[in-house]
Amino acid sequence: MNKILENNLNLEYKKNLLKNHINFLSKHRGIKECLEYGEFIHSDNPDFNIFFPFLNDSTEKVNKDYTIYLPQWILINEQMKLKYKKVGSLTYMVLADKKARWEINKKIMIKRANSLSDIEDFSVAQAWGFCETEEIFNQAYSWMRQKNIENLDDNTQNFYVAYDNEKPVGVTLCIYYKNIAGIYAVATLPEYRKKGVSTTLVQRAVDDAINSNISVVTLQTYTESYAHSFYKKLGFEDVFECGILKLIN
Secondary structure: OOHHHHHHHHHHHHHHHHHHHHHHHHHHOOEEEEEOOEEEEEOOOHHHOEEEEOOOOHHHHOOOOOEEEEEOOOOOOHHHHHHEEEEEEEEEEEEHHHOOOOOOOOOOEEEEOOOHHHHHHHHHHHHHHHOOOHHHHHHHHHHHHHHHHHHOOOOOEEEEEEEEOOEEEEEEEEEEEOOEEEEEEEEEOHHHOOOOHHHHHHHHHHHHHHHOOOOEEEEEEEOOOHHHHHHHHOOEEEEEEEEEEEEOO
C-alpha cells in the first residue's frame, strides 16, 4: 500500500475513534456544535464544556470556559503554548483482535436496560460508582439520570446493569458509531470493586458488539492511570493520545 494512503487511512481510523467519543459526549454530557475548525460540547455542567480542534492553532478561537482535547495530530504554535497548560491526557484504546482475555464473575447477572425502572437502577449504580460522597452523589445523580432517560430509546446505545441477586452494583454503556462500539460509564459500587463486576460488564458489551458484526471495540482512559493498566491487561491496545489543555489564568 502507498505510504501516504496508509497514513491517511490510519488517521481516518483514529478520527473515527475520536468521533465515537464526541458522539457519547453529545448525548450524555452536553450539546454538540460543529464548526469548520472544530467541535464544541456545550454543557450545563462546566466540567464538560469541551473543544475538539480540527485545525492547527484553532484553539485561539476558544474562551477560558472550555477545556481543549487536543488529538496528537493537531499542532499548536509557541504563542498558544504560552496561553495553555497541559493538565493531563486521554489514551484511546481498542480491543486487539476483538478477543476477550479475562475472567468474569458468574454470580453477577448482567441485564440490558430497556425500561424506566432499569434506567433508574442504572442511574443509581452509575452515580454511586462515580461519586465518593453523598453530597457529590446528590449533585450528580439527577443530572445523570435525566441524560440516561433521554437516551433510553436510542437504538445506537446499550445500557447494561450488573446485579448481585437483585441489587444493582455496576453499569456500563456501549455506543455504536459507524462500525465502532465505544465503551463508556464503566462504574462499580465501592464495596463491589475487585470482584469482577466491571470485567463481566465489559465482557457482555464486547460479546454483543461482536454478535452485531462490529469490527472495532474502543474506550478512552486517563493516560498512565490505574484504569489504563487495567485495560491493557484485558487486551486493549493504545492507538493515540489526546492532550487535555486549559487556559492559563
